[in-house]
Amino acid sequence: MQQIFNFLIRNKNNILFLFLLALAVFFTIQTHSFHKSSFISSANVVTGGIYSWANDFDKYMHLDEYNERLMEENKQLRNILTNLNDTISIENYTDTSSFDGTYYFRTARVINNNFAKPNNFLTLNQGKEAGIESEFGVITSKGVIGIIDRVNNRFSRVISILNSESRINAQLNKTNHFGSLIWNGKNPNIVQLIDVPRQAPVKEGDTIVTGGKSLIFPEGIPIGSIQDFKLDQSESYYHINVKLFNDMTNIGYVYVIENMERDEILELEQEEDEQ
Amino acid sequence: MNSSILKNIIRFVGLVFIQVLILNNINFLGYINPYLYVLFILLYPFNSNQSIFLVLAFLLGFSIDLFEDSGGIHAAACTVIAFIRPNLLRFSFGISYDHQNLRLSTTPIGARLSYIFISIIIHHFILFFLEMFSLNHIILILKKTLFSGIFSVIMIMLSLAVFSKKYR
Numbered sequence: 109m110q111q112i113f114n115f116l117i118r119n120k121n122n123i124l125f126l127f128l129l130a131l132a133v134f135f136t137i138q139t140h141s142f143h144k145s146s147f148i149s150s151a152n153v154v155t156g157g158i159y160s161w162a163n164d165f166d167k168y169m170h171l172d173e174y175n176e177r178l179m180e181e182n183k184q185l186r187n188i189l190t191n192l193n194d195t196i197s198i199e200n201y202t203d204t205s206s207f208d209g210t211y212y213f214r215t216a217r218v219i220n221n222n223f224a225k226p227n228n229f230l231t232l233n234q235g236k237e238a239g240i241e242s243e244f245g246v247i248t249s250k251g252v253i254g255i256i257d258r259v260n261n262r263f264s265r266v267i268s269i270l271n272s273e274s275r276i277n278a279q280l281n282k283t284n285h286f287g288s289l290i291w292n293g294k295n296p297n298i299v300q301l302i303d304v305p306r307q308a309p310v311k312e313g314d315t316i317v318t319g320g321k322s323l324i325f326p327e328g329i330p331i332g333s334i335q336d337f338k339l340d341q342s343e344s345y346y347h348i349n350v351k352l353f354n355d356m357t358n359i360g361y362v363y364v365i366e367n368m369e370r371d372e373i374l375e376l377e378q379e380e381d382e383q
Numbered sequence: 384m385n386s387s388i389l390k391n392i393i394r395f396v397g398l399v400f401i402q403v404l405i406l407n408n409i410n411f412l413g414y415i416n417p418y419l420y421v422l423f424i425l426l427y428p429f430n431s432n433q434s435i436f437l438v439l440a441f442l443l444g445f446s447i448d449l450f451e452d453s454g455g456i457h458a459a460a461c462t463v464i465a466f467i468r469p470n471l472l473r474f475s476f477g478i479s480y481d482h483q484n485l486r487l488s489t490t491p492i493g494a495r496l497s498y499i500f501i502s503i504i505i506h507h508f509i510l511f512f513l514e515m516f517s518l519n520h521i522i523l524i525l526k527k528t529l530f531s532g533i534f535s536v537i538m539i540m541l542s543l544a545v546f547s548k549k550y551r
Contacts (some may be wrong), residue, residue, distance in 0.1 A: 116454075118432060119432045121434055121437065121466075124434055124438070125437055125438050125466045128437060128438070128441040128458070129459055129462050129463065130453065131441075131458070132441065132444070132455035132456070132458035132459035133455060133459055133513070134455065135448070135454045135455030135458065136453075136455040136456050136459065136513050136516070137454075137536040138454060139452070139453065139454030152447075155449050155450050156398075158403075158404075158450075159450070162404050182428045186517060218488070219452075222407070222451070222452075223410070223416045224410045224413060224416070224495060225451075225453070225514060226514060226515055227452075227453075227514075229452040265452065292547075293515075295413075296413070357410075371532075
């Protein structure tokens, strides 16, 4: 017994080091598993509070730019509103305010945004108190940003579209051929659309929008345009590079989308599984 | 002694804030960030209790991780360089380290540079390796280590040059 204690005391630094290292690696592995991300995130009261405080300066510096963006969006919405009678028959046009009843929009401000790492997250200044839950979609007027994954009372964390764990259902705007949107971790302006079948008429410059197969985003939210594409190794699916409409390095305010029918659909699907 | 503890607490908090609020947003050329907060580990009193030092280094990295949403990558990198710091000091400064009267501001520039550079490169390599978590991206990891490392070393040498006047 005495010897064991002596051994422990003599090697206490080595043991402490191994313990701390194991703890750090454990936390690292935990964040690499999707949807199991633990209690450590920037959406807690301390870090969220500090980010929100620091972001107040940043917000003030960019007021002009935000105003411009709002003006631009107002202009677009006004154009739609006044021309509504003429364009009502255009089918391929999608505007996010017309999903009445099914989707509910909230606004939030981005207080922390990163885009230079292989797994990026954003922090928003709204949380449970504003009605935000995990699995809600996040967009701007230009396109998709990501999906909420953790929420506390005042803050929420978003898995960015620039995250190697993120998979978003997306499709071609012209036809309904769909695939999964992933990111290879290299360029924050380019994401990859995979698993699009070979039959799809893919052309450079075509628009990619969200697909209707997910319960998170409404169908037809713009994502980006096709930059280039090639067939994958099996020669049966396209691998498409998509240039994002959003500048992911510069995001101020976002909309958080709630799908009001999500619970009902999930319930239905679970019933099917049980039978 | 008390002033030394206070100085280290201020340094700890100050460096974390500078790192997460300013330096992490630089993203020079898309991915190059300096990691100045390692300065805390480099400057921590050389003759202090190694156990406390290890725990402090872990906490330092962990606070950065909390802000960065990066799990435990900074904590792991910091713990490792804190653990091997005595060896690095002996390697860079030789006999004067064993006499326990070493002060970083009075050491020859070459030895100081080698101490800082080796620490930073080891720290950054562990950091980016854990961030990618796969050997498929080894070229990218090495590239990031080298470029961010050079940036960090420059930042640290500059900060030392600016703040060392106070000690004289």
